[in-house]
Structures are given as structure tokens and as C-alpha cells.
Amino acid sequence: MSEAFAQANGLDPGDTLGAVINGRWQRLRIVGIALSPEYVYEIRGTDLFPDNKRFGVLWMSRDALGAAFDMEGAFNDVSLSLAPGAPDAMEAEVIARLDRLLEPYGGLSAYGRREQISHRFLSDEIAQNRVFGIVLPSIFLGVAAFLIHIVLSRLVGTQREQIAVLKAFGYGNLAIGGHYVRFAVVAVLAGAAVGTGIGLWWGRVVGELYAQFYRFPVRRFDAGPGAVLLAVLVSAGAAVLGALGAARRASALPPAEAMQPEPPASFRPGLIERLGLTRFFSLTSRIIVRDLERRPYKALVSTMGIALAVVILVVGHYFEDAVRHIAEVQFRNVQRDDVTIVFNDPRPARAVYEVAYLPGVLRSEPFRTVPARLRHEHRTRRIALFGLAPEGELRRLVGQDLRTIEVPSDGMVLTTRLAEILGVAPGDRLTVEVLEGKRPVRAVTVAGLVDELVGLSAYMDVRALNRLMSEGGTVSGSFLLVDPPVAPHLYSVLKRLPAVGGVSFRKAALAGFEETLATGRLSRIELHEGDPVGRGMVLARLTPVPIDARTLAQDRARLDAAQAEKRAADARVERARAALEQAQREHQRADELSSRGLKSPQEREQTELVEATYAKELEAAVFAAQAAAFQVDAARAALLAAGSVTQGADAAPGGPARSTFITVQSPIRGRVLRVLQESERVVTTALPSWSSAILPCSRSSWTSSPPMR
Amino acid sequence: MVFFGEGTESGASGTEAGAVLRARGLTKVYHMGSVDVHALRSVNLELYRGEFVVLLGPSGSGKSTLLNILGGLDVPTSGTVYFFDHDLTTADDRELTRFRREHMGFVFQFYNLIPSLTARENVALVTEISDHPLDPDDSLRLVGLGERLDHFPSQLSGGEQQRVPIARAISKRPDVLLCDEPASPSPPPGGSCRFPNGLSRASTRSTSGGDCTSRRDGGMRFS
Numbered sequence: 001m002s003e004a005f006a007q008a009n010g011l012d013p014g015d016t017l018g019a020v021i022n023g024r025w026q027r028l029r030i031v032g033i034a035l036s037p038e039y040v041y042e043i044r045g046t047d048l049f050p051d052n053k054r055f056g057v058l059w060m061s062r063d064a065l066g067a068a069f070d071m072e073g074a075f076n077d078v079s080l081s082l083a084p085g086a087p088d089a090m091e092a093e094v095i096a097r098l099d100r101l102l103e104p105y106g107g108l109s110a111y112g113r114r115e116q117i118s119h120r121f122l123s124d125e126i127a128q129n130r131v132f133g134i135v136l137p138s139i140f141l142g143v144a145a146f147l148i149h150i151v152l153s154r155l156v157g158t159q160r161e162q163i164a165v166l167k168a169f170g171y172g173n174l175a176i177g178g179h180y181v182r183f184a185v186v187a188v189l190a191g192a193a194v195g196t197g198i199g200l201w202w203g204r205v206v207g208e209l210y211a212q213f214y215r216f217p218v219r220r221f222d223a224g225p226g227a228v229l230l231a232v233l234v235s236a237g238a239a240v241l242g243a244l245g246a247a248r249r250a251s252a253l254p255p256a257e258a259m260q261p262e263p264p265a266s267f268r269p270g271l272i273e274r275l276g277l278t279r280f281f282s283l284t285s286r287i288i289v290r291d292l293e294r295r296p297y298k299a300l301v302s303t304m305g306i307a308l309a310v311v312i313l314v315v316g317h318y319f320e321d322a323v324r325h326i327a328e329v330q331f332r333n334v335q336r337d338d339v340t341i342v343f344n345d346p347r348p349a350r351a352v353y354e355v356a357y358l359p360g361v362l363r364s365e366p367f368r369t370v371p372a373r374l375r376h377e378h379r380t381r382r383i384a385l386f387g388l389a390p391e392g393e394l395r396r397l398v399g400q401d402l403r404t405i406e407v408p409s410d411g412m413v414l415t416t417r418l419a420e421i422l423g424v425a426p427g428d429r430l431t432v433e434v435l436e437g438k439r440p441v442r443a444v445t446v447a448g449l450v451d452e453l454v455g456l457s458a459y460m461d462v463r464a465l466n467r468l469m470s471e472g473g474t475v476s477g478s479f480l481l482v483d484p485p486v487a488p489h490l491y492s493v494l495k496r497l498p499a500v501g502g503v504s505f506r507k508a509a510l511a512g513f514e515e516t517l518a519t520g521r522l523s524r525i526e527l528h529e530g531d532p533v534g535r536g537m538v539l540a541r542l543t544p545v546p547i548d549a550r551t552l553a554q555d556r557a558r559l560d561a562a563q564a565e566k567r568a569a570d571a572r573v574e575r576a577r578a579a580l581e582q583a584q585r586e587h588q589r590a591d592e593l594s595s596r597g598l599k600s601p602q603e604r605e606q607t608e609l610v611e612a613t614y615a616k617e618l619e620a621a622v623f624a625a626q627a628a629a630f631q632v633d634a635a636r637a638a639l640l641a642a643g644s645v646t647q648g649a650d651a652a653p654g655g656p657a658r659s660t661f662i663t664v665q666s667p668i669r670g671r672v673l674r675v676l677q678e679s680e681r682v683v684t685t686a687l688p689s690w691s692s693a694i695l696p697c698s699r700s701s702w703t704s705s706p707p708m709r
Numbered sequence: 710m711v712f713f714g715e716g717t718e719s720g721a722s723g724t725e726a727g728a729v730l731r732a733r734g735l736t737k738v739y740h741m742g743s744v745d746v747h748a749l750r751s752v753n754l755e756l757y758r759g760e761f762v763v764l765l766g767p768s769g770s771g772k773s774t775l776l777n778i779l780g781g782l783d784v785p786t787s788g789t790v791y792f793f794d795h796d797l798t799t800a801d802d803r804e805l806t807r808f809r810r811e812h813m814g815f816v817f818q819f820y821n822l823i824p825s826l827t828a829r830e831n832v833a834l835v836t837e838i839s840d841h842p843l844d845p846d847d848s849l850r851l852v853g854l855g856e857r858l859d860h861f862p863s864q865l866s867g868g869e870q871q872r873v874p875i876a877r878a879i880s881k882r883p884d885v886l887l888c889d890e891p892a893s894p895s896p897p898p899g900g901s902c903r904f905p906n907g908l909s910r911a912s913t914r915s916t917s918g919g920d921c922t923s924r925r926d927g928g929m930r931f932s
Binding site for chain 1: 822
């Protein structure tokens with residue numbers, strides 16, 4: 001099982017979980033947790049963010065899986081590695097030949113490593129980091145160089161007489177200039193020492209973060225002396241560049257200047273004088289304008305420096321806003337469903353109506369996806385062709401202006417980016433090579449474009465897509481609008497439906513989902529990785545979430561019922577005991593009579609049997625009474641947790657009852673390996689808050705509750 | 710202008726060939742915008758070994774300009790300056806720097822001390838690049854600052870600050886010592902000042918001295 005999924009669900013080797021395999025509900029036992037380069041970024045193809053709780057990867061031996069599908073020896077996914085040193089062009093050739101080879105077997109067309117989703121996410125991330133690694137330091141270094149320039153220029157200005165004296169006594173220009181460059185270099189060395197320290201620390205933190213996010217098997221941050229040296233050299237280069245101007249000024253200062261104070265700066269009539277606007281400026285404004293005009297270069301560089309600083313701010317906020325905007329548009333305007341279900345295989349349209357009758361489903365809109373290759377002239381692109389319900393509400397085409405575009409009843413709508421890649425415009429005809437079923441090849445008109453924020457997609461009316469596929473009303477899945485309180489129940493039903501291959505919950509549903517599952521608020525965990533813990537030590541405290549009046553009433557009723565049940569059970573025990581005693585007496589008498597020959601041995605055995613039966617009955621009644629006692633305890637505990645029942649001295653008369661902590665104690669002595677949830681928050685059943693501890697013998701789970709069923 | 714010295718060697722020989730500094734037709738014109746200001750107009754001058762010369766003139770009469778040109782700090786608009794037989798007017802920046810380092814000592818109107826260096830270090834800054842300097846401690850003792858060697862300029866009184874540049878100038882044992890109003894900002898009370906001692910003693914090491922001042926009374930009396 002993939003690590004992320006196992007951790008998100010608190011599963012460990014040895015645990016079991018259920019899965020629908022080939023339409024049958026089967027129990028699987030976890031034998032190991034693993035990582036795969038294919039899933040460093042564990043995400044379903046259509047999702048924006050990984051959802052490790054609901055999407056994971058399971059690996060089984062091909063034999064076992066083949067047997068489960070009655071397809072021993074078959075395969076449906078193959079990875080190839082090209083010979084080392086093979087040219088890039090070779091990849092396209094291999095793909096083309098592979099496609100030809102696999103086409104008769106229903107091959108869905110091969111793709112290169114660049115299009116592999118984990119590889120793409122990871123390499124995009126690396127590329128983005130590279131850009132950040134160049135752009136941000138450049139801006140910072142630019143600002144630093146500018147600051148050094150300003151500071152040293154001021155310094156040269158104030159030290160001009162000292163400079164001149166040194167020159168008068170025979171210090172050369174190089175020595176004087178070098179002196180000021182050294183100023184900058186000292187600043188760089190000090191900055192580099194601090195920066196290297198912070199950089200190494202931060203690099204490690206970020207590396208660790210990446211390793212965790214992408215589940216890299218190895219966490220190693222390596223910044224060799226070469227990297228540090230390069231960073232110092234680049235910084236020194238920028239600083240020296242900033243210092244050069246000042247150094248040049250210092251060395252150009254004529255030594256005779258020392259003989260007299262600095263002459264007043266030379267001013268000439270400037271722009272406002274030439275334009276005759278002098279009288280519109282106050283005296284103090286004239287100072288500002290003329291000062292700026294006297295040193296236009298300096299004013300320009302100052303402006304540039306400030307501009308760059310603003311750039312940093314804007315860029316930082318831009319990324320934050322952009323992600324938020326995309327998420328908002330995506331979840332509010334585009335994907336408005338709470339739940340998306342995907343069937344294992346395309347189903348007849350009536351499946352949608354069946355889905356609509358599932359508990360909590362308010363609305364169901366079918367969709368059809370078909371893997372296809374779009375071809376226009378020499379350009380091709382493999383995509384999933386989306387067939388949407390006409391006048392659908394749950395999945396809409398929304399452009400950047402947030403206007404909704406209707407799916408035309410005929411033809412295809414492409415995202416702008418995809419149209420660019422294929423070089424098509426509305427009105428052009430595309431060749432669609434379907435990579436499923438009978439693999440029809442059709443020409444379709446581009447009916448319109450939509451500039452969606454994410455992804456490359458092609459959309460059609462689901463009926464038009466059905467026509468293109470020469471099939472009746474067929475659907476691949478359905479978008480659902482769900483009544484939030486019923487979502488957990490729906491989820492458990494969907495998980496067991498053999499026809500449903502995948503379920504993904506959207507944010508709104510998720511929130512309700514988590515809320516309903518919530519069992520308590522986890523206080524902040526003060527333990528850190530590596531901390532030793534002793535047996536019985538309190539690891540965490542859970543404060544039960546407040547319970548509403550209805551639940552409270554239910555809990556009270558449950559307690560009453562349990563108490564009544566217990567009384568009944570106790571009564572049954574008494575009755576059974578009395579019956580047994582009666583049977584024992586009968587048996588004794590029968591023994592006596594039998595020994596005197598007054599009763600037949602057969603009759604004696606009869607009483608023996610009756611006694612044994614009553615003994616068993618008493619035993620059962622005692623167990624039942626014990627069970628009822630447990631029920632009473634459980635019902636009382638539930639109320640206790642809700643804070644409505646208080647005991648003895650804890651009771652606060654008149655006031656609200658004191659709430660009770662549920663403490664989670666360490667079952668063994670060991671060491672904390674990982675804290676999964678440090679901050680205070682509401683936790684749900686089966687959400688692990690700590691991971692395993694190092695034990696003398698083996699790994700053991702410390703989760704606060706049993707693993708998810 | 711007075712040349713000052715022992716007079717035992719070639720001093721006061723009166724021959725042109727023996728002149729340490731010889732200026733011919735020195736002219737310096739400053740272009741102040743559209744106006745040309747003639748600071749010097751055809752100055753001829755010879756300074757001999759061992760002489761002590763005081764240059765007197767009203768403010769703006771070109772005293773500092775002349776000293777700058779003689780000291781190799783500035784170049785004339787026209788005319789020639791010879792240091793022995795070296796033509797300073799044709800020397801480039803680098804040669805002038807070397808000339809100043811090897812032969813010239815200056816005491817400026819403003820003290821121009823490096824505030825972040827002690828008195829001793831301020832002097833050492835000059836002796837470090839000289840060939841046969843005095844020990845900075847000795848030169849400071851000569852001007853009566855033997856007790857203030859490790860004081861920073863801000864810790865010295867005005868009069869003491871004034872004497873550090875003198876120690877600095879004599880410590881390198883220059884061939885020519887040029888002083889531009891060395892005592893003008895705060896003249897020490899007449900008579901019993903210790904800097905003349907320093908000067909006169911330094912001068913015994915065969916130094917030519919030039920002093921320019923705008924004081925009509927000849928500046929200060931030397932004991």
C-alpha cells in the first residue's frame with residue numbers, strides 16, 4: 001500500500017481493508033507500505049490536489065490480481081525504459097510503434113515520461129524552484145547592490161577630505177578605490193556567514209518538507225562547499241558592482257579638494273524653469289525637483305530599487321491570490337458538484353437514475369469521458385474527451401471572465417490553451433481518434449473556445465459524444481449534489497457499490513463529512529519527534545466536542561434503555577439461578593430414589609440433563625447481565641464525555657457541568673517518531689495523531705482509536 | 710615666502726640649478742561656468758634647500774592654488790614646474806602620486822584626520838608608505854603629543870588635533886613641507902607654543918618648508 005494512503009488512514013501492515021475487485025467486495029491484508037516513483041505525487045488524474053485519505057495505490061502480485069479477474073498472465077499497463085543514450089527522437093518512434101503493436105489489444109496510446117503525472121508535477125516544481133532561485137536572489141542582490149552604492153557614495157562624500165589627504169601623501173587611486181570595495185566585501189562576508197547558516201538550515205527544512213510532501217524515500221539535503229562558494233561569489237560580485245561607482249568616485253577625487261571645503265553642488269535651471277512652471281512650485285518643492293534633476297541617474301536607480309522591492313511584495317501576494325482565485329473559480333464556478341463518481345466501465349444512461357436514488361443525493365448529472373487523440377494537421381494531443389450533460393449545473397464551462405459557456409449540441413469546445421497547441425480556431429475541423437471500444441475516427445468541428453484556468457480539455461454534449469461513439473446513452477460517471485449530513489452514509493454506500501470505481505468528495509462535502517465524524521478536539525501536542533515517552537504517560541488530551549440537545553436526549557434515552565436492559569438481565573439471572581437450584585434438587589432426589597430402585601436410571605439421567613441445561617442457561621444469563629452492565633457503562637461514559645453527567649465532587653451545582661478530558665496514554669515505553677498533528681484541532685475517528693514509536697521489539701501503532709474499517 | 714633651513718649645504722646658493730622647486734610662468738585659470746577666474750597669472754618662483762618661506766596675501770589671491778601646484782596636487786593651466794630636473798607639468802597622475810609619496814609633506818588648513826584611527830595610527834598611515842620615515846611615536850613626541858599616542862581625534866583638544874597633522878607631515882621626512890594656513894582655525898596663544906619646536910627640529914633634517922598665510926602680521930612668531 002502506498003505510504004501516504006496508509007498514513008492518512010492509520011493503516012499498518014497486518015491490518016485489513018475491503019476493496020471492490022472485479023465487482024466483488026474483497027478483504028485485503030496489508031503486507032507492506034511502499035513508495036513508487038510513479039506516484040511521488042499521489043493524485044487522481046482529474047484532481048487539483050492530492051486527497052490521500054480517499055485515493056491510494058495498492059500493489060498486488062500479478063498472479064493474485066490476475067486470478068481475481070480471471071485473467072491470469074494478462075497486463076493492462078506496461079512501462080518501458082529506453083536504451084541509455086537513446087536520442088529524444090527515439091521516444092516518439094518507440095511510442096508510435098508501441099501504439100501500433102498494442103492497438104489490437106485496446107491500447108490507450110503510450111506516452112513519454114514527460115507526460116507522466118508525477119514526473120510532470122515534480123519537474124514543474126523543480127523548474128519553478130529554479131526560476132525562483134534565480135529571480136528572487138537577483139532582485140535581492142540588485143537591491144543590496146543599490147543600497148551598498150548609496151551607502152558608500154554617502155561615505156565617500158563625507159570622507160572626501162580624508163581621501164584627499166591620503167592622496168596628497170601618496171596613496172594611489174587603486175589603493176583608495178580598493179579601500180571602499182573592501183568595505184562592501186566585508187559586508188558580504190558577514191552577510192555570507194549569516195546567510196550560509198540560515199540557508200543551510202532553511203534548505204534542510206524545505207528539503208524535509210519536500211521529502212514529506214512527495215514521500216521521497218531518502219531525505220538528504222546536500223549543499224556542498226561549491227554551492228556555498230558560488231553563492232558567496234555571486235553576492236560578492238553584486239556588492240562589488242554596487243561599490244564600484246563609489247570607489248570610482250573616490251579615486252577620481254582630485255587631491256587638491258582637501259585644501260578646501262566641498263564647493264556647493266552645481267545646479268542649473270531645470271525642467272520646471274524651462275517650462276516656466278517655477279511659480280507653481282513652492283520653494284521646498286523646488287528643492288526636491290532640482291535635487292532629483294541634478295542626479296537623474298541616481299533618482300532612476302533609487303526608483304528602480306524601490307520598484308524591485310515592490311516587485312517582491314507583489315509577486316509574493318500574486319501567487320497566493322492566484323492559487324486562491326483558481327481554487328475559488330474551480331470549486332465555485334466550474335466544479336460545483338459535491339461528489340464525483342466514476343464507474344468501472346461505461347454504463348447505460350439509466351445508471352444515473354439509480355445513482356440519483358442513493359441516500360442523500362439531491363441531483364445527479366451524468367458525464368462521459370473518452371480517451372482520444374485530437375489531430376489537426378501535424379499536431380496531435382492525447383486528452384480525455386469530456387461529454388457533459390446539456391444545461392448541466394454541476395460541471396460548467398467557465399471562462400476567465402467567469403461567464404458560463406453553454407456546451408453546444410454539436411461540435412466541440414476546447415480550452416484556449418489546447419486550441420493553441422493544436423493550432424485550431426472555432427470553425428476548424430479536428431480529427432478525433434477515440435482510444436476506446438471500437439476506436440472510431442471522426443471529424444469534429446471546433447464549436448468554441450473556453451479559457452479555463454487549469455488543464456487542457458475538450459468538451460462535447462454527452463449526446464453528441466454518444467453519437468460519435470456510435471453508442472446509446474452511455475455514461476462514465478456522474479456528478480452529484482449531496483445533502484451534507486448524509487454524506488458519510490452515502491460514502492459508505494458508494495464504497496461498497498461494485499460498479500463504482502472511484503469516488504471523490506469536494507470541499508463542501510468534505511467539511512460536512514469531517515464535522516459529522518468529529519469526535520473531539522485534540523489539544524495541542526507538546527511532544528516532539530525524538531522525545532522519549534514512558535508507559536502510561538499521557539500523550540494527548542481530547543476534549544469532546546459539544547453535543548447538541550438531540551444527541552444528548554438520545555444518549556440519555558440510551559442510558560435508560562441500557563439500565564432497563566440490565567435490570568431485565570439481572571432478573572433473568574435470578575430466574576435461571578432459581579430454575580437451576582430446582583433442577584439440582586430434582587436431580588438429587590432422583591439419585592436417591594434411583595439408588596433405592598424407586599426410579600429407573602433413564603428417569604435419573606433425564607433430571608441430570610435438565611440440571612446441565614439450566615446450568616448453561618444461568619451461565620448465558622450471567623454473560624447477558626455483564627453485557628448489559630457494559631452497555632450501561634458505555635451509555636454513561638458517552639453522557640459523561642458530553643459533560644452532562646457529573647459525578648460526586650466534580651459536580652458544579654447549578655452551573656454547567658464540567659467537561660471531561662479523554663486522555664490518550666502511551667501503551668509502552670519508547671520514543672516518538674513523528675507527530676502527525678501538532679496543532680489543536682478537531683480530530684475524527686481513526687485520524688492518527690502520532691505515528692509509531694521505536695520499540696524494543698517491533699513497530700506498533702499508537703493511534704487513539706482502532707484503524708478505519 | 711620664506712625658505713628656511715640650516716644653510717650649511719647648498720642652501721642660499723642663489724643658483725637656479727640648485728633650486729628644489731622652480732616655477733616659470735605659472736598660470737591657473739578656473740572655468741566657473743561662463744566666467745574664467747585667473748587664480749595665478751605668470752608666477753615665477755624658486756625655492757631652495759633649507760629655506761623657510763612664508764607666503765602672505767589676501768583671501769582669494771591664489772596662495773592655496775600655488776601650493777597645490779607646487780605640491781603636485783594640481784596642474785597649472787600653463788607654465789612649468791620643476792622639482793630639481795623633473796618636469797611636474799608633464800607628469801601623469803601616477804607619476805604625481807609617486808612624487809608626492811616620495812618627496813612632499815603637507816599640513817592642510819583643515820586637520821583632515823581619520824576619526825576612526827588614533828593619533829599614532831593617523832601618523833602611521835603616512836609612514837607606512839614612506840621609504841625612510843620617522844617613528845610615528847617620535848614625531849608625535851616632537852609636537853608634544855607623546856602622552857596622547859592612543860587617543861582618537863575626538864578625544865583630543867582642538868589644539869592637539871591641530872598638531873597631529875604636523876606630526877603626520879614631518880614623520881615621512883619629506884624633501885619639501887608645504888603648510889596651508891596650518892594654524893588658521895585656532896591660532897595657539899602667541900609665544901609659547903610647542904609646534905614651532907617640532908617644525909624647527911624637523912627642519913634641521915634638511916627640509917624645505919613653505920607656509921602660506923593670510924595674516925598680515927606674518928602669522929606666528931617662531932621661538
